[in-house]
Amino acid sequence: METKMKKQRFGARFIKNFWRELEKDNLALVTVVLLIALFLFIVIGQFFVPSNIGTMSDILNANLPPMSGGHILGTTDSGADFILTLIASAKNSIIIGFGVAIIITVISVVAGMIIGYFGGWIDWLSMRIIDFWLIMPLIMILAIIFSTAKGLSIWNLILILGLTSWPASVRLVRTLTLSEVNRDYVDAAKISGTPWYKILFTGIFPNISPTIISDFALTLATSIGIETSLTFLGFGLKQGTNSIGMMLTVLSQNSASTIYTQWWLWLPETIVLIILTVGVVILGQVARRASDQRQSVS
Amino acid sequence: MWRTILRRVLIMIPQLFLVSILIFMLAQLMPGDPFYGNLNPNSDPATIARMRHAAGLDQPLYQQYIHWIDRVFHGDLGTSYAVNKGWTVTRIIASRLWPTISMGIIAAILTYVFAISEALLSARHENKTIDRILMVWNTITSAVPSFVFYFLMMILFVYLIPIFPASGTGIDDSQSFTTSFFSNLRYAFLPAFTIALFSTNSIFQYLRSNLLDQQAQDYVRTARAKGVTIKDVFRKHILRNAFLPIASGIGYSITGVLGGAMFAETIFGYPGIGALFVQALTSRDYTVITAVMLLQGFLALLGGLLSDVISAWVDPRIRVK
Numbered sequence: 229m230e231t232k233m234k235k236q237r238f239g240a241r242f243i244k245n246f247w248r249e250l251e252k253d254n255l256a257l258v259t260v261v262l263l264i265a266l267f268l269f270i271v272i273g274q275f276f277v278p279s280n281i282g283t284m285s286d287i288l289n290a291n292l293p294p295m296s297g298g299h300i301l302g303t304t305d306s307g308a309d310f311i312l313t314l315i316a317s318a319k320n321s322i323i324i325g326f327g328v329a330i331i332i333t334v335i336s337v338v339a340g341m342i343i344g345y346f347g348g349w350i351d352w353l354s355m356r357i358i359d360f361w362l363i364m365p366l367i368m369i370l371a372i373i374f375s376t377a378k379g380l381s382i383w384n385l386i387l388i389l390g391l392t393s394w395p396a397s398v399r400l401v402r403t404l405t406l407s408e409v410n411r412d413y414v415d416a417a418k419i420s421g422t423p424w425y426k427i428l429f430t431g432i433f434p435n436i437s438p439t440i441i442s443d444f445a446l447t448l449a450t451s452i453g454i455e456t457s458l459t460f461l462g463f464g465l466k467q468g469t470n471s472i473g474m475m476l477t478v479l480s481q482n483s484a485s486t487i488y489t490q491w492w493l494w495l496p497e498t499i500v501l502i503i504l505t506v507g508v509v510i511l512g513q514v515a516r517r518a519s520d521q522r523q524s525v526s
Numbered sequence: 527m528w529r530t531i532l533r534r535v536l537i538m539i540p541q542l543f544l545v546s547i548l549i550f551m552l553a554q555l556m557p558g559d560p561f562y563g564n565l566n567p568n569s570d571p572a573t574i575a576r577m578r579h580a581a582g583l584d585q586p587l588y589q590q591y592i593h594w595i596d597r598v599f600h601g602d603l604g605t606s607y608a609v610n611k612g613w614t615v616t617r618i619i620a621s622r623l624w625p626t627i628s629m630g631i632i633a634a635i636l637t638y639v640f641a642i643s644e645a646l647l648s649a650r651h652e653n654k655t656i657d658r659i660l661m662v663w664n665t666i667t668s669a670v671p672s673f674v675f676y677f678l679m680m681i682l683f684v685y686l687i688p689i690f691p692a693s694g695t696g697i698d699d700s701q702s703f704t705t706s707f708f709s710n711l712r713y714a715f716l717p718a719f720t721i722a723l724f725s726t727n728s729i730f731q732y733l734r735s736n737l738l739d740q741q742a743q744d745y746v747r748t749a750r751a752k753g754v755t756i757k758d759v760f761r762k763h764i765l766r767n768a769f770l771p772i773a774s775g776i777g778y779s780i781t782g783v784l785g786g787a788m789f790a791e792t793i794f795g796y797p798g799i800g801a802l803f804v805q806a807l808t809s810r811d812y813t814v815i816t817a818v819m820l821l822q823g824f825l826a827l828l829g830g831l832l833s834d835v836i837s838a839w840v841d842p843r844i845r846v847k
Contacts, residue, residue, distance in 0.1 A: 484685035
């Protein structure tokens with residue numbers, strides 16, 4: 229009963245703090261509004277996207293300039309409506325970002341807290357593995373794995389990214405846990421016989437969650453970036469899957485003068501990509517500030 | 527000090543071993559074998575089996591690994607069969623190495639110059655407009671995939687304001703070394719400048735919060751109370767203390783050079799190791815891929831070693847441990 233009340237209070241306080249942070253920071257307010265607008269646009273736009281948009285080829289209507297043939301931003305090189313392609317691509321980016329961020333956050337919270345809590349040889353061994361993996365060139369390893377797979381489905385890509393990109397987050401959670409483990413409340417819980425998993429998830433986790441929230445947002449944005457970059461180089465999603473990286477290949481396929489004069493080929497998806505990645509990171513920062521008790525009290 | 531370095535070098539041996547296993551496993555992942563593309567499709571299966579046997583491809587994995595590592599130690603990395611057909615991989619890498627090194631060094635220097643000046647500006651004017659702008663700038667450059675910026679810079683400085691050459695390295699073996707060197711600098715500058723401009727975030731954030739931490743320390747207040755100008759406190763105390771942790775990052779910055787060069791070199795048409803890697807992946811030239819990965823793995827370990835040595839050198843507290 230009492231814990232439930234506390235949780236409600238926390239939720240309400242979080243929303244109040246969140247608005248207060250947004251009021252203080254005009255830029256964050258603008259980004260969050262843009263991000264929400266983009267989300268709504270994608271969600272509503274979903275209903276107009278034909279299911280074959282990735283694989284269709286309508287050569288007669290391909291590469292139309294904006295404002296022609298009933299297409300506001302023209303058509304892509306496969307003849308699909310540009311805006312609808314962009315919506316489908318942005319949706320895939322968001323799915324990939326969330327998918328990878330969820331996998332990595334679950335791995336890092338569970339593993340990082342256990343490593344930090346128990347210490348000893350578990351800590352020594354896992355830190356050696358993590359340090360080793362962190363200096364490896366992840367983007368090159370991913371490029372090799374992706375290129376050998378000859379084009380991935382979204383879910384395989386999420387799985388591979390999630391299972392390879394966790395070390396930095398695990399290390400972060402471990403550091404956070406280490407700073408909590410020696411506090412009095414943990415000692416008190418240990419002495420009173422609370423099992424370790426309860427100490428971890430009801431004691432330590434709420435205290436380190438603000439930073440985990442912003443790390444989640446950062447991972448989300450980074451994953452979108454990695455997928456877009458590698459798909460752009462040709463080592464990512466398989467042909468026929470809509471992706472902002474795939475759309476941006478127009479940049480490498482055309483000459484500089486074409487890119488300069490035909491801005492509509494690359495500018496819209498670049499803007500969407502920027503709003504998406506920057507917006508998510510800034511949203512994460514605001515959420516961290518809003519949920520960090522120590523900062524909001526002062 | 528020397529004992530610290532020696533111990534750190536000894537740690538590198540198992541690490542090198544691990545890297546080689548990792549790369550060998552990645553190489554196994556790639557479809558096809560060294561005869562890929564060289565075989566006559568009409569060869570009879572027995573001939574193919576004989577060739578595979580001669581190359582040791584029918585042996586168990588651990589034996590193949592030992593053979594492979596043995597050849598690597600003797601400097602035999604195999605022959606390319608797509609990027610520069612018939613060339614040995616060592617020759618290809620040697621021809622591509624200098625452009626990447628020159629670009630990497632300029633990029634590293636500029637990154638530190640940009641990041642340090644941004645952080646100093648930010649910390650001196652905390653919460654003022656310039657600080658806000660720099661924070662937002664670094665958030666944007668770190669969140670958005672950098673290849674987008676590379677394109678914008680290329681359109682801007684190669685097409686709209688054509689002050690930089692479009693593609694190539696400017697290296698000409700028929701010219702004298704100095705001519706070749708300076709002409710290469712002209713080609714290397716734009717990609718290096720672009721990489722540096724958009725990768726300041728981690729050093730900037732770290733140095734900025736270090737500077738702010740140091741500014742709030744008691745010794746700064748004491749010095750200010752004694753009448754020392756804020757400029758002098760900055761120069762003599764704050765900078766020195768805040769820079770210590772940054773110095774150790776220099777080694778680690780080597781780690782990411784090739785990964786970043788992949789995009790910069792491909793987009794700016796600057797044929798170094800990064801572009802070679804992309805070319806090799808696209809044409810499935812596995813001997814070249816494996817060799818580049820080995821080089822990168824070695825560089826990464828070297829960077830880690832350098833970082834640890836630098837931090838032990840500048841901060842005696844680490845040595846005691």
